[in-house]
Amino acid sequence: MIKDHLREPFELVLKEFMDVCPRGRHSHTFFELIYIVSGTGKQCINDAECDYLPGNLFLVAPNDSHIFKIETTSQFFFIRFNNIFVQSSKQEKELVKQLELILQNARHEPGSILKNKDDQQAVKHLMDMLIREHLHSDLYHKELVAQLVNTLLVFIARNISSVFPENIDQSSEEKVVRILQHIQSNIYYPEQLKVETISKSFGISTTYLGRYFKKHTGESLQQYILNYKLKLIENRLLQSNMRIKEIADEFGFTDKSHLNKFFRKSKGISLMSYRTNGKIKETH
Secondary structure, eight states: OEEEOOSSSEEEEEOOOBSSOSSOSEEESSEEEEEEEEEEEEEEETTEEEEEOTTOEEEEOTTOEEEEEEEEEEEEEEEEEOHHHHHTOSSOHHHHHHHHHHHHTOOSSOSOSOOOHHHHHHHHHHHHHHHHHHHHOOTTHHHHHHHHHHHHHHHHHHHHGGGSOTTOOTTSOHHHHHHHHHHHHTTTOGGGGSHHHHHHHHTOOHHHHHHHHHHHHSSOHHHHHHHHHHHHHHHHHHHOOOOHHHHHHHTTOSSHHHHHHHHHHHHSSOHHHHHHHHHHHHTO
């Protein structure tokens, strides 16, 4: 599989209108934001496949594989950047650290990363400005583009961080944010989510970890893990074409019956019913 590299800390690319994706499945060594200017189709990132529409924004992380399946004539705007760009950002030091953590662990949820409707509208205006600046290159072009991309990253961080407990914000302790990121990045590996493993990784005693986590997040460690896993499973059901068995395998369940029992106990509905009801709602 082809792997692309980035020669500069970031670059912008506005593609011509296209009816067929000119490239096969490929991956990168950098981050790539893909904004859908126009058109419809499917965006495939790793094993997840979901519909795309104008205004959608996708984040492809380093080493993710992806390809477009174009259904109607489409135009894409690419913003490519690496850790050097994030680290050289003029944002506050703590915000930069959180941006790095969030971006590195952003690959779990399929679909557009813009969840907040107000932010969707704001990002549309931001993208219009970026595209216009990219095409015309007026005075202070580079400085303005860098500022706009930095602002865009903050919008992205806010939307990706919506899976964090409500108590978590920009002022939260770095250690608790790192614990949350550890849980998110290891959600498929039960051994890494054990109290003993987390305690050892972050230098907190097993007896204090539960109290520390709840003090800073407002919910128990196990409840957060359960809720986050459920959120990802819900997204797989509604935003991808993965089979139930594939979802069960991905999250370490013994079989689809085990997953269905877990899901029904938590949500009060079967996996297939949830998927069917969700698809019906999306069409109305």
